[in-house]
Amino acid sequence: MITNRRPETSLTTRDFFYDLPEERIAQTPATPRDSSRLMVVDRHTGKREHRIFKDITEYLRSGDTLVVNDSKVIPARLYGVKEDTGVECEIVLLRMHKADLWECLVRPGRRLKPGATIVFGDGLCRAEIEDSLEGGNRLLRFFYDHGKWNFFTLLDRIGQMPLPPYITEKLKDKDRYQTVYANKEGSAAAPTAGLHFTKELLERVREMGVAVVPVMLHVGLGTFRPVKVDDLTAHEMHSEFITVTEQAASIINERRRAGGRIICVGTTSCRTLESAADEEGTVHAVEGDTGIFIYPGYRFKATDALITNFHLPESTLLMLVSAFSSREIMLDAYREAVEKEYRFFSFGDAMFIS
Numbered sequence: 001m002i003t004n005r006r007p008e009t010s011l012t013t014r015d016f017f018y019d020l021p022e023e024r025i026a027q028t029p030a031t032p033r034d035s036s037r038l039m040v041v042d043r044h045t046g047k048r049e050h051r052i053f054k055d056i057t058e059y060l061r062s063g064d065t066l067v068v069n070d071s072k073v074i075p076a077r078l079y080g081v082k083e084d085t086g087v088e089c090e091i092v093l094l095r096m097h098k099a100d101l102w103e104c105l106v107r108p109g110r111r112l113k114p115g116a117t118i119v120f121g122d123g124l125c126r127a128e129i130e131d132s133l134e135g136g137n138r139l140l141r142f143f144y145d146h147g148k149w150n151f152f153t154l155l156d157r158i159g160q161m162p163l164p165p166y167i168t169e170k171l172k173d174k175d176r177y178q179t180v181y182a183n184k185e186g187s188a189a190a191p192t193a194g195l196h197f198t199k200e201l202l203e204r205v206r207e208m209g210v211a212v213v214p215v216m217l218h219v220g221l222g223t224f225r226p227v228k229v230d231d232l233t234a235h236e237m238h239s240e241f242i243t244v245t246e247q248a249a250s251i252i253n254e255r256r257r258a259g260g261r262i263i264c265v266g267t268t269s270c271r272t273l274e275s276a277a278d279e280e281g282t283v284h285a286v287e288g289d290t291g292i293f294i295y296p297g298y299r300f301k302a303t304d305a306l307i308t309n310f311h312l313p314e315s316t317l318l319m320l321v322s323a324f325s326s327r328e329i330m331l332d333a334y335r336e337a338v339e340k341e342y343r344f345f346s347f348g349d350a351m352f353i354s
Helices: 053-059 151-158 192-196 199-207 248-258 269-276 316-324 328-339
Strands: 037-041 047-052 065-069 071-073 077-082 087-100 101-107 117-120 126-130 137-146 184-187 211-217 240-244 263-264 284-289 305-309 350-353
Touching: 037 263, 047 053, 053 199, 053 350, 065 248, 065 269, 087 117, 117 284, 137 151, 184 192, 192 305, 211 248, 211 269, 240 269, 248 263, 263 269, 269 284, 269 305, 269 316, 305 316, 316 328, 316 350
Parallel strands: 037 350, 065 211, 065 263, 071 184, 263 305
Antiparallel strands: 037 047, 077 087, 077 117, 087 101, 101 137, 117 126, 126 137, 211 240, 240 284, 305 350
């Protein structure tokens, strides 16, 4: 598993708190996608501009590279019943260990022990709990008619999109919790910075001479897991599966050597690239797990600019953007975003940090 050597820091989790009124949490996505607001932040000076996301083209230049996470969100939330008792159960698929074997969140956990069987979709699918894992997750093996179903098409039939708990409105179109370039099934949550791009906007970006290069990180709920310790160095990130192809690494390295900027679309793309880069900033092809945790004190190796959403207080994502700029600049920008009524979190507005 890829991790980074953790920098020493005197900062604590509480240093990343900010006040956010509940009404600032976006419940629905912007329509069209690129009509969301965009705060542009100079990460060195803190200077800010307020634009619309489609204006991002004014801040890009020929030779730049947008690195996007092309992981696709699966309908990972399943509702079923315990076979022997009829107790209602909720399962969230987190990570595939191998075909039909998944690490999952389960509720009610006290009633779902190894050996228990859960039935989904009026009998279309059954799952047996094989093991209890550290942290309370379970390992489930799924059984279904392989002649009739591919597992992911079965999920489209019996599963629901795993929207974060702070989104309480029902999603009318599940494709709106999916980037337009989503390609590889496996995420339990969307890489939300990419939700702002339309196909037309990406085409305009390419016509400018900006490369759009996919990498992949299957987003697990561990990305959003709250930091429960004050000492940042004691927090353990859940591992997530990443892929950087030889072709992607080659394009990124060549364009950066030619003077172009590497602009990560989202913290997941950033974490993938930083996991794949060596100390000199050269990105290598990689396929495996990463548990990289980025917070102030970290030295970025391969990321020159970042497109991201506004993140939860005291979250690892806020810590990452604070590391890319500074805690003071980011918290000041967040305070202004609250004052100017920006929309926050997964369906919220965006920030371009350069």
